[in-house]
Amino acid sequence: MIRIGILGYGNLGRGVESAIRQNPDMELVAVFTRRDPASLKIRTEGVGVYSVDDVLSFKDKIDVMILCGGSATDLPVQTPLYAKDFNVINSFDTHARISEHFADVDRAAKEGGKVGVISIGWDPGMFSLNRMIATACLPEGQNYTFWGRGVSQGHSDACRRIEGVKDARQYTVPVEDSVNRVRNGENPDLTTRQMHTREVFVVAEEGADKEKIDEEIRTMPNYFADYDTTVTFISEEEMKKNHAALPHGGFVIRSGVTGFDREHKQIIEYNLKLDSNPEFTGSILVAYARAAFRLFSEGQTGCKTIFDIAPAYLSPLSGEELRAHLL
C-alpha cells in the first residue's frame, strides 16, 4: 500500500480523496489543514484531520504528500518546504514561474533525498504531455490549445471581487469557427479574441448598478478586455440550480505536415470532457503520486515534471501486464 497524505482540503483535496478510493494500492493516512482540524469533516472513515503544524510527526507514516493548495501563494512556499521531509506532488499552474519553482523544489528534494513532482493535472499536465509528444512526433506544425466549455475559477473569483456582485460564474468557451478551421488543418493564426469567448453569470446585490458591473467585467484587463464577453444577470436560485458544478475540458491540437514536399497534413487532437475539473485533476495527481513513490523507491531524488516520468510508473499493473493488455 502506498500511504498518502493530503495537505489542503478544498475542491482539489476532496477530488484527491475520492480518487484514492478508486486505487486499491493506495490508502489515505491523514489530511492536514491550516484551519482548525476539528472544524473539518472529511469523507474517509477512520482517517484523521491534523493541523499543518503536526505534519512532521508523519514523516515515516506517509509515502507521498499531495499538496492541494493554490499556486499563487501556497505551493511556492509549501512545496520546497515539505520536499525536504516527504515525497511531494502538486498541481502548480503559474506557467511563467515554473522554471523558478522547479529549481526550488529540486534543491529541497535533493537535500532531503526525496522526489518532488510539480505541475501535474490537465493543464499543466496532460495537455503539456500531449503538446510535447505531438511536437516531437510532428516537428513541423503548430500547436493550438482550446479550453472549455468550462468554469474558470480564477475568472469567477475576479468577478466576485467587483462591487455589487454577490456571486459569479465564468465559462470559457472555444470559438467554434476557429476550432473547425484548426481541425481542418488550415493552421490559422488566431488572436486571443478569435480563440475563446467568455460567458459570465452574475448574481447582483440588491440595488446594485448592473450596467456598471457589466462594463467593469467586460473591460477588466487580462481577464476579459481581450475577449468577447457576455454578462448575464441571474437570481441566486438559478445560480444554485444551474451553475453549482465545476465542469471543464478542452483540447490540444497539433496540426503538422509530413512528406518530402510537406504534402500530407497530420492532425493530432487530445480532448477532455470533464464533469468535474477538481476530481479529474485529483485523479491525475494520485496516478502520479504512485509514480513519485516508485521513483523514490528506485533511489531517485529531485524535482520531476510530467515530461520526466515514464508512463509505466503511473499504472498499478506490471510491465508484463501492460504489454499484454494495453500495448
Next chain:
Amino acid sequence: MIRIGILGYGNLGRGVESAIRQNPDMELVAVFTRRDPASLKIRTEGVGVYSVDDVLSFKDKIDVMILCGGSATDLPVQTPLYAKDFNVINSFDTHARISEHFADVDRAAKEGGKVGVISIGWDPGMFSLNRMIATACLPEGQNYTFWGRGVSQGHSDACRRIEGVKDARQYTVPVEDSVNRVRNGENPDLTTRQMHTREVFVVAEEGADKEKIDEEIRTMPNYFADYDTTVTFISEEEMKKNHAALPHGGFVIRSGVTGFDREHKQIIEYNLKLDSNPEFTGSILVAYARAAFRLFSEGQTGCKTIFDIAPAYLSPLSGEELRAHLL
C-alpha cells in the same frame, strides 16, 4: 548528430526517410535492402543503398537502426538479430505475440549492450500510450478504440488474393452512432459489427465473376465475416485517381467516472486524422529513435516499449526548454 540506418525500403522506410529531414539533429547514413541495391532509388542525396548482407560493416557508423519490415515474418527475426550489434527500433504490431517478441529482443539487446525499442507507431504506439495513461488516471471506466476512416493494408491485401481481383482497397470506417454513444459517456457494450464497417473498392479482371468476388470478400473469416461490408467495383482509372493515398486515423476514448458516488463522467479522447499513415508512423519511429539513442548513451540496455520511455527523451529540446515552452 544521431546517425540513422533504415532497413527495409517500402512505404514505411520512405516515411522514415522523409521524417529524418524534419529533425535537424538526425542524419540518414544508409539504407539496407534485401533487393538488389542497384535497383533501388532513394530520395536522400549522397546516401548509399546497401545489401542487408553488408549491415555489420556499419556497426560503428550507425547509432540507431530503424527496422521497416513487416510484422509477420521480417521483424520477429530481424529485430533480435540486429539488436546484438545496433540500437534498434521497430513497429511490430502483432498484438498477440508482443510478449514473446519483447523477451527475444530483450535477451539479444542485453547480450549486445544495446537498446531495442519495439511496437512504436500509432497502434501499437500512440494509441497504446493514451489507453495506458488514461486507464491509470481514470481507473474505473472503459476503453474504446475506433480506427478510420482509413485504408487497412492487410485487408486490402487479403482482397487482392481472391481470384479475379486485379486490385483492391479496403477502408475501415467507425460506426457513427456507436461513436456518438461512447462520446456521450453511455459506456455501451459494442460488438465488432457495431464498432466498424468495411468498404472495399475492387478492380476486377476482365470476365471475372463479380458476384462471386463480392460473396467471397463479405464472408472471409476474421477479415470481413464479422462486419457489415460493402463491395464496390470500380475501374482501374478510378482506383488510381481516388484511392492512391494511404490516409488513416482513429481515436481512443477512455470513458470513466469519478466522485464519492461515481457521479461525474470524465471522457478522454485521443484522435488522429492522418493524410499518410506510413509517414506518420515513420515520424513517430524517428522521435523514439532519438529516445533509444539517449537511453543507450545513459548506459541502459535491453528491450523497451512506449510505456518505459519518459517523454522528454523524444524531444531535441532540453528539460529547461521543455519546461519553459511546453509545460
